[in-house]
Amino acid sequence: MAVKPDHEFGFHRTRKKTLAVRRSALQSGPAKAPAGQRVSSRGTTREMVDTAVRTGLLTGRFVPGKPVTIRGLAAEIGVSPMPVREVLQRLAAENALEVKPNGRVQVPDMTPARFDEVLKARLLLEPELAELALPHLFGDAAGELKAIDDDIDACLHSGDAESYMRLNHAFHFRIYRASRSKVLLPLIDSLWLQFAPFMRTVYGRVGTAILEDRHKEAIRAIELNDTQALRAAIKADILDGMGFLGREILSDGPTG
Amino acid sequence: MAVKPDHEFGFHRTRKKTLAVRRSALQSGPAKAPAGQRVSSRGTTREMVDTAVRTGLLTGRFVPGKPVTIRGLAAEIGVSPMPVREVLQRLAAENALEVKPNGRVQVPDMTPARFDEVLKARLLLEPELAELALPHLFGDAAGELKAIDDDIDACLHSGDAESYMRLNHAFHFRIYRASRSKVLLPLIDSLWLQFAPFMRTVYGRVGTAILEDRHKEAIRAIELNDTQALRAAIKADILDGMGFLGREILSDGPTG
DNA sequence: GTAGCGAATTTGTGATCACAAAATGACACG
DNA sequence: CGTGTCATTTTGTGATCACAAATTCGCTAC
Known part of the structure; x- marks a missing residue:
């Protein structure tokens, strides 16, 4: 230390x-x-x-x-x-x-069992909340998301893991918060707080260059007001990011 | 006061x-x-x-x-x-x-929007956790659940709402806790803490006699090690109990 | 009788203290 | 040189205090 x-x-x-x-x-x-x-x-x-x-x-x-x-x-x-x-x-x-x-x-510490549970919970809850939020995502919402996503792309190239995590959180919760949810949103908040620190340690080891996100698909779904496409994009984004992390945790054992 | x-x-x-x-x-x-x-x-x-x-x-x-x-x-x-x-x-x-x-x-206070969200979250999470718990529910588990359910039946007849709520919670969480979950279980805990007080006020108004539970179906599913049947029983139990409460809240407005 | 206003009480919040248990480090003994 | 033990420090926890904001209550004026 x-x-x-x-x-x-x-x-x-x-x-x-x-x-x-x-x-x-x-x-x-x-x-x-x-x-x-x-x-x-x-x-x-x-x-x-x-x-x-x-x-x-x-x-x-x-x-x-x-x-x-x-x-x-x-x-x-x-x-x-x-x-x-x-x-x-x-x-x-x-x-x-x-x-x-x-x-x-x-x-x-993150463990494989914990990780599986967080992944499962995210896949169950986040598409649901995105669907609830969709009707409230009008006007400049897509534009705001696009701006955040541009910044994310910049961070991915520069390898700024901390900014990437902050912006990725901002992107997802810009969507979720629109739902005005008082129940599901806190649950998802708790989930993010649980996996974020572990996520950071992985990025610190392998960098962020490998990451690709499905944010553009999500933005397009919002512009088209396509519920199923938005759910699919969120689900794919979670699976991509967490699946990547999952391979890391399984290869190296419980954190370290 | x-x-x-x-x-x-x-x-x-x-x-x-x-x-x-x-x-x-x-x-x-x-x-x-x-x-x-x-x-x-x-x-x-x-x-x-x-x-x-x-x-x-x-x-x-x-x-x-x-x-x-x-x-x-x-x-x-x-x-x-x-x-x-x-x-x-x-x-x-x-x-x-x-x-x-x-x-x-x-x-x-409970509101219709809040109620819908709690219901939705329960339906998403609790069958999932029951499925995770099923492999750990062997031996005397079914017997314990049967004992709890007998007490519940007694409370339903005598109209003891407070004991009913305590036992109903004990029944569900006897199942969920078996999963040894560290992520989903706290989420569901939070949900129960959110709707329980409101539930009590409804029971205080209309009594518990109307309630019927799907606990026996759940016990049978556990005995048979039938995942889908257990999921269905949990889902039906939630829908019955909450659906009943939902009609109450919609008829009387936000609590009171 | 009622509305408005001011005093008194209640209540949340931050700070500080005291104490015990745990963690840390030093030191002596084998 | 390693290991066990004891003193020192760190740390969490419960209690208490002080203060300001909010609430409550009572009183007065109309």
């Missing part, structure tokens, strides 16, 4: 002027701000920590197996341990993190 | 001898125990609160729409607000509870 990377997050609270504070500045906490203007009055700190850790997981900044400590994360982000505790509990409840019997929390 | 029910939980920490304490008894907290013997060394309080609230939700002791306060729950169970906070965060992450913009947390 050599040197501890000081900037694992690009999210350090600015330490001089925090985005949102409620304290009256007569405390000595790590997040000190004399007169911060707050955007939303209540519960902004936890939300900030939550999105920070979530995007960290989705872009693979957390390594599976490496323990995540409350105080460590709190110090990195620049807040007290309290909001971090709650965020880690939340993510553990979504199976994005794993609490070991000692109380230590870490990114779960 | 009349009188506050003092015994909403049958789970009051005994106040004299707690099950598991780590504190050295020189504190003045609400959970005081001079020399409690502890079963599991670490993190037992939160686990206790978690199962308490979870079973409370599954058996319908929480009313949709009624706010759940941290301090209130903590006082009822007899612990400090701290573990309750984390448990509520966990359950909110599983969409079993809803955090309103003010920070107040309550059981979400």
